[in-house]
Structure formats: structure tokens, C-alpha cells
Amino acid sequence: MASLARIRSVVGRSVSRVGCGLTQFGRREASTRATSSGKEFSHYEVRVRADKGGCETLSETMMCFGAQSVTLSDLHRGTEREEEIFSGNEKWNQGEKWKDTLVVGYFAEREACTTCIASCEEVLGEMLEYKVEEVFVETHDWENVVLESYQPIQISDALWIVPTTVEPPEKDAVSLMLSPGIAFGNGGHPTTKLCLRWLQSSIRGGEEVCDYGAGTGILAIGALKFGAKAAVATDIEETAVRITEVNARQNGIREGDLESLLVSSTITGRIPGGVESFDTIVANILMGPLLELKECFLESLKSGGKLGMSGILATQADEVARAYSDELEDVKIETLDEWAIVTGTKK
Ligand SMILES: C[S@@+](CC[C@H](N)C(=O)[O-])C[C@H]1O[C@@H](n2cnc3c(N)ncnc32)[C@H](O)[C@@H]1O
Incomplete structure (x- = not known):
């Protein structure tokens, strides 16, 4: 069963200066650059591995220091080691977490990633091993994607509502033409x-x-x-x-x-x-x-x-x-x- 990631969007919570027992997660790496052909930049992700006891504190600290949101998920998601723990329920709120948790912070700018990590390290009193990824998404011709989604709607036999961007589907039917995207x-x-x-x-x-x-x-x-x-x-x-x-x-x-x-x-x-x-x-x-x-x-x-x-x-x-x-x-x-x-x- 999939473990649900939790999105945190609360900003500015205070955190205590406690160590969070982070597990080592590779070495500090240079950011991963995706090809930009056919794709556009979306955001930066800072990915950190934390253990059960440390993931909450880390995610709150990341939120305090500039992350736009933070998700927690099972590091072993999709593998045999995946644990069936669901976020957001009572047990979760009482502290039940995955043994190994992937904490991902989302940022709009690269500089904000490193500043956030430096601040977390200072507050938590330990060095973090993390990875910054630049995330790209498929570029869409949104105008055409949206226009293509406007299709005639059949109301009854021989009665259609037809977006003005397409041909009426039945020549002999009554077609009520509406501009796509119009209000009401x-x-x-x-x-x-x-x-x-x-x-x-x-x-x-x-x-x-x-x-x-x-x-x-x-x-x-x-x-x-x-x-x-x-x-x-x-x-x-x-x-x-x-x-x-x-x-x-x-x-x-x-x-x-x-x-x-x-x-x-x-x-x-x-x-x-x-x-x-x-x-x-x-x-x-x-x-x-x-x-x-x-x-x-x-x-x-x-x-x-x-x-x-x-x-x-x-x-x-x-x-x-x-x-x-x-x-x-x-x-x-x-x-x-x-x-x-x-x-x-x-x-
Ligand atoms: C659900 S839409 C119906 C639009 C259209 N007649 C249709 O069937 O698709 C309701 C419309 O009634 C208008 N409206 C709401 N209360 C009204 C009132 N007391 N007098 C006149 N128009 C009203 C709204 O501004 C809105 O445009």
C-alpha cells in the first residue's frame, strides 16, 4: 500500500534547538539538471533523509527557514521495505512515522535551498546530507490544451451547445453557440x-x-x-x-x-x-x-x-x-x- 506524503504549508512555527538524529544520506551533491528541451523549470526540491524521531523537527525547521511546503514520505515507498503508515490519522499525530523518512522541501530559488539548509544545520546542531534537484515539467501549449477541452455538449436529440471554436456536430440540429471559457x-x-x-x-x-x-x-x-x-x-x-x-x-x-x-x-x-x-x-x-x-x-x-x-x-x-x-x-x-x-x- 502506498504511504501518503504529507504536505505542510504552515509557515513560521517555532522550533526547539534539538538534534534530529538524521541518518546519513549520501554526500552533498551538485544539483541535478534536467534537460530543458520541451520542458520548463518548475521548482527546486531539497531532499533529506531523516529517521522516525527527526523527521517532524526537520520538516518544521525547513518550513521556518523558507521552504514553501514540505512533504514527508516513506523512503522505501514502492519497495518491499515500504511500511503501511498513513499520514494525517490519529496515530500519525501521536508520533507514528516511517522508520526512514524522505523529507522534501520545495523552493522557488536555488539560493533559498542552501540558506534553508544552513539555518537548519545551525538550529539542529548537526550537518545534514542533502540533495538539491531542479524540477522541470513538460511544457504545454496551454491555450490549445484548454481549447481542445471545449467540446459540443448534447442536450437532447437535435439540440447541442457548441463552443464557437468547433463546427456544429449535426447540420440539421439546433446548435446554441457559446464562446469557450465565457463566464456563467x-x-x-x-x-x-x-x-x-x-x-x-x-x-x-x-x-x-x-x-x-x-x-x-x-x-x-x-x-x-x-x-x-x-x-x-x-x-x-x-x-x-x-x-x-x-x-x-x-x-x-x-x-x-x-x-x-x-x-x-x-x-x-x-x-x-x-x-x-x-x-x-x-x-x-x-x-x-x-x-x-x-x-x-x-x-x-x-x-x-x-x-x-x-x-x-x-x-x-x-x-x-x-x-x-x-x-x-x-x-x-x-x-x-x-x-x-x-x-x-x-x-
Ligand atoms: C444558474 S445561473 C443560470 C444561467 C442560465 N439561465 C442557465 O440556465 O444556464 C443563474 C443566473 O441567475 C442570476 N440570478 C441569481 N439571482 C437572481 C435574481 N434574483 N434575479 C435575476 N437573476 C438572478 C445569476 O446572476 C446567474 O446569472
Whole structure:
């Protein structure tokens, strides 16, 4: 079984000037230089072998004298001599350690390594045998690695969310294009999926839709692509309002079909647009605001209009459904993973 290394990141602990009984660990060596082709410098490691009684004191002393972090691990890890001792448990805290421990200090600069060791030697009153290693990691073209990680997300049959960096996977499907890395999510969250599936199945064509808590505006854009006549997207974040406008243009939504509005989180009155002005309201926010906004949603919805509420856990769905049950009919709950959408039609 692997022995777990422990990362220490506490700085500036005081230590007593006691010898730590370090076992000899080779001679002082020059640092090991790795080839830099295809790799980039990461950090320096100072590797010291210590025995059971000395490893704690040594690691604390290294932390006191400049190590950014220190790990302890079984020196015989991966060999027949490996001891099954797990760090961090009660026994560990009571002093149970490996017989031979490898203490590794991490540093950003070479000079800090030697200064730290000199200070440890002074404090501990003995010479340490140590090794400094310069650690390199593979160089990555991070921009491309990240871009490659953006892939289309299938929401349902013939409905995809597609990053603008890739081609839509199905020519005849509805593709909702989102810029990769944009704030407010990539649209793949289960609640967004639940809302999009509901909109796809309930929009008949020609509806006035409100996407309350629009984020990227994906639900409003989706509704328009499914055939709605016009959409109002609201959010309490200015960035979301702007992003919704950008995403609308990116998806070829005609100017004037989607209105992106900033609303206050404290206003629970009417949605800008008027009384009984929406055929469909979709809100993917949290349970608290869904309950607070009940009057606002119901007043803004036409009689016979549809309401879809998500952003809630499956365990919260009954409470939301109950809160709206007097004013809605045909109330349904759909779930995906641990998330839910509550839908209904205004009586
Ligand atoms: C979970 S995101 C949903 C984004 C998008 N509609 C979707 O389905 O992917 C919730 C959004 O609602 C906004 N929001 C939270 N509380 C709100 C409130 N009381 N009124 C309007 N927007 C709110 C947040 O700023 C956020 O952009």
C-alpha cells in the first residue's frame, strides 16, 4: 500500500534547538539538471533523509527557514521495505512515522535551498546530507490544451451547445453557440439541460418568453431558436446582461428579438414587460429567489402561460411545487442527476 506524503504549508512555527538524529544520506551533491528541451523549470526540491524521531523537527525547521511546503514520505515507498503508515490519522499525530523518512522541501530559488539548509544545520546542531534537484515539467501549449477541452455538449436529440471554436456536430440540429471559457458556465449544467429540454418540448412557436436569471442568455436564445417570437432575458449581473447580448449576436438572433435587462435582486415586483405579458417564463436560479419571485412570475405570466423553474435540487422540488400549486395546474417535476425542474401552467 502506498504511504501518503504529507504536505505542510504552515509557515513560521517555532522550533526547539534539538538534534534530529538524521541518518546519513549520501554526500552533498551538485544539483541535478534536467534537460530543458520541451520542458520548463518548475521548482527546486531539497531532499533529506531523516529517521522516525527527526523527521517532524526537520520538516518544521525547513518550513521556518523558507521552504514553501514540505512533504514527508516513506523512503522505501514502492519497495518491499515500504511500511503501511498513513499520514494525517490519529496515530500519525501521536508520533507514528516511517522508520526512514524522505523529507522534501520545495523552493522557488536555488539560493533559498542552501540558506534553508544552513539555518537548519545551525538550529539542529548537526550537518545534514542533502540533495538539491531542479524540477522541470513538460511544457504545454496551454491555450490549445484548454481549447481542445471545449467540446459540443448534447442536450437532447437535435439540440447541442457548441463552443464557437468547433463546427456544429449535426447540420440539421439546433446548435446554441457559446464562446469557450465565457463566464456563467458552458451550458452543460444539469439544470440548464433540464430547462432547455423543457423549452424545446413546450415552445410551439410565436411565444413571448422571459428567461429570468439568464447568465449566458442560453435559455432565451434557445427559446428563440425553437420558434419563440421574442424574449426578455434578465439578470442581476451586468456582465451577464452584456454576455447575453454578445451570445445573441453570435447565434444570429435578430436585433430586437432579444432584450437583455439588468434587474435588482431585491425587486420582487413585475418583470419589465408588463402584466400578463409572457407566454413562457423560465427561471434557472435558486430555490430562495424562486419562492420570493412567485408573485412576480405569476403576475407577468399570461393565463394559460407556462412556467419552468430550476436551479433547485431534486430534494427541494416538492417544496417549490407546493408553493405554486394553488396557481399552477399540470405541475410536473423532472430530475437529472440530483437536480430538478418544476413546471406548470398558470390557471
Ligand atoms: C444558474 S445561473 C443560470 C444561467 C442560465 N439561465 C442557465 O440556465 O444556464 C443563474 C443566473 O441567475 C442570476 N440570478 C441569481 N439571482 C437572481 C435574481 N434574483 N434575479 C435575476 N437573476 C438572478 C445569476 O446572476 C446567474 O446569472
